[in-house]
Amino acid sequence: MKASTTHTKVDPRDAKLSMAYLYVAFTALALGGLMGLLQVLVRSGKYELPFGIDYYQVLTVHGVLLGLVLTTFFIMGFQTAAVSRTAGTMSNGARMAGWIGFWLMTIGTAMAATMILLKEATVLFTFYAPLKAHPIFYIGLTLVIVGSWVTGGALLGTYGKWRRQNPGKNSPLLTFMVVVNTVMWIVATLGVAATVLLQLLPWSLGIVDRVDVLVSRTLFWYFGHPLVYFWLLPAYMCWYAIIPKIIGGKIFSDSLARLSFLLFLLFSIPVGFHHQLVEPGIDPAWKFLQVVLTFMVIIPSLMTAFSMFATFEKTGRSKGATGLFGWAKKLPWGDARFTVPFIGMAAFIPAGAGGIVNASHQLNQVVHNTIWVTGHFHLTLATTVVLTFFGISYWLVPHLTGRKLTKAMNKLAIIQAWVWAVGMTFMSGAMHAAGLLGAPRRSAFSEYGGSAQAAEWIPYQVAQAIGGSILFIGIILVMVIFINLAFFAPKGEEEFPVGEAEAGEEKAPAVFENWKLWLGITAALILFAYTIPLIDIIQNAPIGSKGWQTWSKW
Ligand code: HAS
Ligand code: CU
Numbered sequence: 001m002k003a004s005t006t007h008t009k010v011d012p013r014d015a016k017l018s019m020a021y022l023y024v025a026f027t028a029l030a031l032g033g034l035m036g037l038l039q040v041l042v043r044s045g046k047y048e049l050p051f052g053i054d055y056y057q058v059l060t061v062h063g064v065l066l067g068l069v070l071t072t073f074f075i076m077g078f079q080t081a082a083v084s085r086t087a088g089t090m091s092n093g094a095r096m097a098g099w100i101g102f103w104l105m106t107i108g109t110a111m112a113a114t115m116i117l118l119k120e121a122t123v124l125f126t127f128y129a130p131l132k133a134h135p136i137f138y139i140g141l142t143l144v145i146v147g148s149w150v151t152g153g154a155l156l157g158t159y160g161k162w163r164r165q166n167p168g169k170n171s172p173l174l175t176f177m178v179v180v181n182t183v184m185w186i187v188a189t190l191g192v193a194a195t196v197l198l199q200l201l202p203w204s205l206g207i208v209d210r211v212d213v214l215v216s217r218t219l220f221w222y223f224g225h226p227l228v229y230f231w232l233l234p235a236y237m238c239w240y241a242i243i244p245k246i247i248g249g250k251i252f253s254d255s256l257a258r259l260s261f262l263l264f265l266l267f268s269i270p271v272g273f274h275h276q277l278v279e280p281g282i283d284p285a286w287k288f289l290q291v292v293l294t295f296m297v298i299i300p301s302l303m304t305a306f307s308m309f310a311t312f313e314k315t316g317r318s319k320g321a322t323g324l325f326g327w328a329k330k331l332p333w334g335d336a337r338f339t340v341p342f343i344g345m346a347a348f349i350p351a352g353a354g355g356i357v358n359a360s361h362q363l364n365q366v367v368h369n370t371i372w373v374t375g376h377f378h379l380t381l382a383t384t385v386v387l388t389f390f391g392i393s394y395w396l397v398p399h400l401t402g403r404k405l406t407k408a409m410n411k412l413a414i415i416q417a418w419v420w421a422v423g424m425t426f427m428s429g430a431m432h433a434a435g436l437l438g439a440p441r442r443s444a445f446s447e448y449g450g451s452a453q454a455a456e457w458i459p460y461q462v463a464q465a466i467g468g469s470i471l472f473i474g475i476i477l478v479m480v481i482f483i484n485l486a487f488f489a490p491k492g493e494e495e496f497p498v499g500e501a502e503a504g505e506e507k508a509p510a511v512f513e514n515w516k517l518w519l520g521i522t523a524a525l526i527l528f529a530y531t532i533p534l535i536d537i538i539q540n541a542p543i544g545s546k547g548w549q550t551w552s553k554w
Pocket of ligand 1: 126228229231232274275294297298301302304305308309345346348349351352353354355356357358359360364367368369373376377380381385
């Protein structure tokens with residue numbers, strides 16, 4: 001762990017790159033949040049969108065900006081800073097690659113966003129075929145992914161340099177975690193790159209007439225599930241490696257943390273069928289296999305929960321706590337860097353339980369395509385992950401800009417997180433409940449022409465609107481804090497906290513950094529889970545679908 005303490009500050013040149021990513025991320029948050037407010041108002045049945053703006057267009061902007069842009073840009077910015085802080089300043093070449101990646105991603109985002117605004121790509125964030133978008137939309141997405149590979153390559157290169165300079169040593173924990181997340185991302189994005197380049201783009205350009213919908217959805221979900229762990233793992237980096245330092249404790253077990261990340265690499269990808277459990281055309285035996293693998297990928301999250309409780313308890317006891325829960329009183333509740341991610345962690349208990357419901361083959365039939373699923377990902381992504389990202393920003397942004405998180409901003413940050421928790425309890429709670437009553441997701445209607453069934457859902461949709469409006473206040477607060485920390489907070493030094501393992505802890509086994517082994521097992525599991533079903537899907541393919549544009553045009 002020594003190397004992690006030698007560089008205590010991110011080099012200003014790397015800080016600039018990291019901040020560039022964060023600016024785009026927070027711009028996406030502000031705009032995407034505004035779209036979310038419009039949606040809950042429309043769904044309440046009491047408001048209509050002005051100027052011919054279409055509900056599904058707003059929904060596409062919302063999903064793309066928050067699900068894809070905010071997350072990917074924040075993660076690239078955070079991971080750049082984390083590697084620079086723990087493995088050392090990037091080389092000029094790596095930093096240049098980081099900038100190239102940043103610009104590719106930003107230009108790609110602008111291209112996709114323009115097409116959505118022109119009503120040429122109202123296809124939602126999953127861009128399922130046979131909904132057909134303008135080719136520039138798909139090219140834009142491709143640039144975002146290629147850009148992320150270039151930046152990912154820069155981070156892997158920096159790790160490689162560290163290893164050459166420190167032979168035989170374990171890499172710093174945060175760098176190790178970034179490497180796992182980057183490798184997982186590269187393997188996963190091959191699926192979405194394949195469907196976009198081989199299927200959707202030629203079809204959208206008119207080179208081919210028809211698209212195989214099931215193949216494209218299967219390739220999408222090969223990517224789509226690891227995508228959600230690509231969002232989650234940076235939050236886990238904070239929980240495992242940063243929170244212990246903030247609360248004045250030690251990392252519970254460096255080896256356990258690494259092992260849980262490796263399990264995510266192995267089991268995140270061969271599980272995409274749990275998004276396709278009600279899809280015809282996939283043999284149930286293979287669905288069952290992927291459900292089993294999905295339950296395997298729950299294990300590293302349970303390990304994380306155990307590890308966090310252990311960290312809290314050990315730290316509390318070392319500060320004199322007694323009794324079963326006495327340690328809870330010793331945690332630094334007044335420190336936003338801890339409390340904000342903690343609220344995210346607490347939300348992950350019901351959020352993860354909901355995920356286990358989704359993944360249960362039979363129960364999926366009850367919830368699939370209902371607004372329950374929307375409730376699920378607003379607890380996982382929009383609460384657990386996003387609150388942790390906010391909590392990270394509250395020290396990372398001032399660290400990178402050479403400013404201080406003031407007492408007033410710290411207080412506002414804690415208020416922000418509580419506002420978020422209350423808003424999300426209303427909104428996500430109502431979504432879960434309405435979903436169980438059968439209310440569909442991805443739908444602009446609220447009353448369905450006065451149907452009695454739909455009337456049951458209305459009170460929940462009003463609750464969603466109340467929750468969504470509270471959340472919008474939360475977005476305004478977080479933007480106030482971000483702008484303050486980036487431009488106006490007093491100059492000073494804010495720590496980039498990095499936790500340390502207990503003195504005398506046994507070193508993690510060297511095999512943990514045997515990437516050939518882990519990549520080999522990952523590939524074997526993917527081939528096992530996907531080869532036969534894909535052959536099946538392709539051999540029994542229907543003629544394919546022409547493109548559909550179901551939305552209103554300007
Ligand atoms: Fe999911 C659908 C299954 C986790 C995101 N998920 C989605 C979609 C999104 C998403 C975006 O099997 C919708 C995609 C679309 O548009 O169609 N999900 C799971 C499972 C997990 C899971 C099994 N999901 C996530 C995470 C996400 C995310 C994480 C984003 C970040 N999900 C599904 C399934 C579907 C699905 C199906 C398809 C549904 C359908 O039919 O369409 C698991 O990874 C969850 C494991 C988590 C746990 C919780 C551990 C708890 C911890 C906290 C400890 C707390 C502490 C604090 C220490 C087992 C680590 C103490 C505090 C106190 C107050 C005491
Ligand atoms: Cu999934």
